[in-house]
Amino acid sequence: MPQLxxxxxxxxxxxxxxxxxxxxxxxxxxxSGTPNELYSVIWGKNEFMAVGGSYGNNPKxxxxxxGSVWTERNTGGTDQLYHAVWxxxxxxxxxxxxxxxxxxxxxxxxxxxxxxxAPANIGLRAVxxxxxxxxxxxxxxxxxxxxxxxxxxxxxxxxxxxLMWVIWTGNRFVSVGLNGYIVxxxxxxxxxxxxxxxxxxxxxxVWxxxxxxxxxxxxxxxxxxxxxNWVVRTSGTTTNLSGLMLANNKLLAVGGDDAxxxxxxxxxxxxxxxxxxxxxxxxxxxxxxxxITWNGSLxxxxxxxxxxIVSSDDPIALKPGASTIRVSGREKPYTFQIPAGTHAExxxxxxxxxxxxxxxxxxxxxxxxKLTEISWNGRSTNGRIASPGLYIVRxxxxxxxxxxxxxxxxxxxxxx
Numbered sequence: 001m002p003q004l005x006x007x008x009x010x011x012x013x014x015x016x017x018x019x020x021x022x023x024x025x026x027x028x029x030x031x032s033g034t035p036n037e038l039y040s041v042i043w044g045k046n047e048f049m050a051v052g053g054s055y056g057n058n059p060k061x062x063x064x065x066x067g068s069v070w071t072e073r074n075t076g077g078t079d080q081l082y083h084a085v086w087x088x089x090x091x092x093x094x095x096x097x098x099x100x101x102x103x104x105x106x107x108x109x110x111x112x113x114x115x116x117x118a119p120a121n122i123g124l125r126a127v128x129x130x131x132x133x134x135x136x137x138x139x140x141x142x143x144x145x146x147x148x149x150x151x152x153x154x155x156x157x158x159x160x161x162x163l164m165w166v167i168w169t170g171n172r173f174v175s176v177g178l179n180g181y182i183v184x185x186x187x188x189x190x191x192x193x194x195x196x197x198x199x200x201x202x203x204x205x206v207w208x209x210x211x212x213x214x215x216x217x218x219x220x221x222x223x224x225x226x227x228x229n230w231v232v233r234t235s236g237t238t239t240n241l242s243g244l245m246l247a248n249n250k251l252l253a254v255g256g257d258d259a260x261x262x263x264x265x266x267x268x269x270x271x272x273x274x275x276x277x278x279x280x281x282x283x284x285x286x287x288x289x290x291x292i293t294w295n296g297s298l299x300x301x302x303x304x305x306x307x308x309i310v311s312s313d314d315p316i317a318l319k320p321g322a323s324t325i326r327v328s329g330r331e332k333p334y335t336f337q338i339p340a341g342t343h344a345e346x347x348x349x350x351x352x353x354x355x356x357x358x359x360x361x362x363x364x365x366x367x368x369x370k371l372t373e374i375s376w377n378g379r380s381t382n383g384r385i386a387s388p389g390l391y392i393v394r395x396x397x398x399x400x401x402x403x404x405x406x407x408x409x410x411x412x413x414x415x416x
Contacts, residue, residue: 027269027281027282027299027301027309027310027311028309028310028311029307029308029309030067030068030070030308030309030310031070031308032050032062032070032302032306032307032308033062033070033072033306034052034060034062034072034306035305035306036052036053036054036058036060036305036306037052037053037054037080037290037303037304037305037306038050038051038052038060038062038290038291038302038303038304038306038307038308039051039052039053039080039081039082039083039290039291039302040052040082040083040084040243040290040291040302041291041292041293041300041301041302041308042084042085042086042293043086043293043294043295043300044084044086044091044110045086045091045109045110046065047063047064047065047110048063048064048065048067048293048295048300049061049062049063049084049086049091049110050062050063050064050070050291050300050302050308051081051082051083051084051093051095052080052081052082052290052302052306053077053079053080053081053095054080055079055080058079058080059075059077059078059079059080059081059095059103060072060081060306061073061074061075061077061081061084061093061110063110063111066298067298067300067308067310068310070308073110073111073113074113075093075105075107075113075115076105076113076114076115077093077095077097077103077105077115078097078098078103079095079096079097079098079103079123080095080096080123081093081094081095081103082094082095082096082123082124082125082126083095083125083126083127083165084127085127085128085129085134086388087129087388088385088387088388089108090106090107090108090149091106091107091108091109091110092104092105092106092127092129092134092149093105093106093107093113093127094118094124094125094126094127094136094138095123095124096123096124100121100122100123101118101120101121101122101123102118102119102120102121102122102123102124102136102138102142102144103115103118103123103124104116104117104118104124104127104136104149104152106149106150116149116150116152117152118136118144118152119144119152119153119154120136120138120142120144120154122138122139122140122142123138123139124136124137124138124139124142124144125137125138125139125162125163125164125165125177126138126163126164126165126166126175127166128166128167128168128173129168129388130168130173130188131168131387131389132147133145133146133147133187133188134146134147134148134149134152134188135166135168135173135175135185135188136152136166137163137164137165137166137175137177138162138163139161139162140160140161140162141157141158141159141160141161141162141163141177141181142154142157142163143155143156143157143163143175143188143191145188145189155188155189155191156191157183157191158183158191158192158193159177159179159181159183159193161177161178161179161181162177162178163175163176163177163178163181163183164176164177164178164201164202164203164204165177165202165203165204165205167205167206167207168389169207169212169227169354170207170353170354170389170390171186171354172184172185172186172227173185173186173187173188174205174207174212174227175205176202176203176204176205176214176216177201177202178201178202179199179201180196180197180198180199180200180201180202180216180220181193181196181202182194182195182196182202182205182214182227182230184227184228194227194228194230195228195229195230196222196230197222197230197231197232198216198220198222198232200216200217200218200220201216201217202214202215202216202217202220202222203215203216203217203240203241203242203243204216204241204242204243204244205244206244206245206246206251207246207390208246208249208251208275209249209354209390210225211223211224211225211275212224212225212227213244213251213275214230214244215235215241215242215243215244215253215255216240216241217240217241218238218239218240219235219236219237219238219239219240219241219255220232220235220241221233221234221235221241221253221275221278223275223276233275233276233278234278235253235270235278236270236278236279236280237255237268237270237280239255239256239257239266239267239268240255240256240257240288241253241254241255241268241270242254242255242256242288242289242290242291243255243289243290243291243292243301244292245292245293245294247294247299249273250271250272250273251271251272251273251275252269252270252271252281252292252294252299253268253269253270253271253272253278253292254267254268254269254270254289254290254291254292254301254303255267255268255288255289255290256268256287256288256289256303256304257288266286266288267286267287267288267289267303268280268289269281269282269289269292269301287303287304287305287307288303288304288307289301289302289303289304289307289309290302290303290304291303297312298310298311298312299311299312327378327386327387327388327389327390327391345365345398346363346364346365346397346398347363347364347365347374347395347396347397347398348361348362348363348364348394348395348396348398349361349362349364349374349376349393349394349395350392350393350394350395350396351376351386351391351392351393351394352391352392352393352394353389353391353392354389354390354391354392356392358381359380359381359386359391360376360379360380360381360386361381362374362376
């Protein structure tokens with residue numbers, strides 16, 4: 001009977017280099033070219049995209065291939081932009097128009113933008129994509145859905161105050177907002193208000209593959225494994241937390257407090273490996289921060305007065321024990337290092353979606369073929385680019401004659 005040894009590993013990479021999200025070099029400031037607020041930042045079509053603005057006809061959308069040189073783009077917006085999402089084929093950006101109505105625009109490349117009709121008489125704060133459905137949330141508890149980002153439908157919301165952020169976990173949408181509001185939906189159409197242990201404003205939420213983590217004002221951090229039962233975690237700060245991101249199953253939260261009517265002199269970056277225990281990182285900047293992202297090798301965080309600060313990682317050896325990988329939704333080489341010291345006759349690398357379905361697999365003979373790496377081009381077996389999201393990475397080693405052993409764990413999305 002063949003011996004099968006499975007290791008479920010998380011790896012994050014750029015150009016074949018494996019990196020640790022907390023072996024950071026110093027944070028350094030970059031010139032954004034704008035004095036306006038920047039509210040959020042994403043990694044999209046081989047570029048960073050930061051959005052923001054100020055009240056009164058001054059929206060900002062900046063792009064950069066490297067986090068250093070930023071170019072302003074014209075979306076046709078007239079006030080503020082709050083959030084953008086990249087689906088693998090198009091960008092969607094949401095915000096506020098000068099007439100105090102919702103603003104939505106789409107672009108295939110981040111350069112040429114088309115405004116879309118938003119059935120909202122109030123600003124839109126965030127947008128998420130499930131693979132089949134867009135959901136945009138905003139002030140007044142507004143919730144909109146669209147299958148294509150062109151035609152939008154208003155949905156009944158269980159809350160009446162701003163929903164600041166929305167995500168798709170793999171089987172449900174989760175949105176958070178003012179008064180500690182947490183609302184969930186399996187389809188974006190029917191929404192349920194969940195019991196929240198806080199009345200503090202919640203600004204952001206992420207799904208790690210095993211739990212939801214939300215951050216908000218006064219250093220609030222919550223976590224939940226099922227989106228229904230939430231626990232308050234100790235952040236160690238009373239500073240407002242505005243942004244949150246997952247990198248290699250690790251979490252980074254950013255925030256800051258305003259000082260009077262001017263911009264603040266305090267910011268904070270927190271890190272956690274489990275969503276429960278948090279510690280601080282020095283950013284080297286005094287400007288409050290709103291959003292953060294990572295492209296596999298570079299962290300970019302944005303904030304007030306056009307603040308952009310970045311930090312790169314130092315490569316480290318790949319280690320077992322984690323469980324998921326975040327796929328960007330575009331074709332690019334994903335290179336996985338074969339664990340050192342293996343004497344397996346054969347090894348299979350499998351990429352599975354959040355539901356455990358195999359998307360792609362390849363079997364190699366490391367010793368015979370003298371291989372140290374296996375590469376995946378980001379496409380499924382049928383040739384389609386894998387949708388953006390969390391995926392399970394599994395190495396299976398096979399030898400002749402013995403037992404089956406599994407190391408690590410797979411990750412399942414929370415079920416309602």
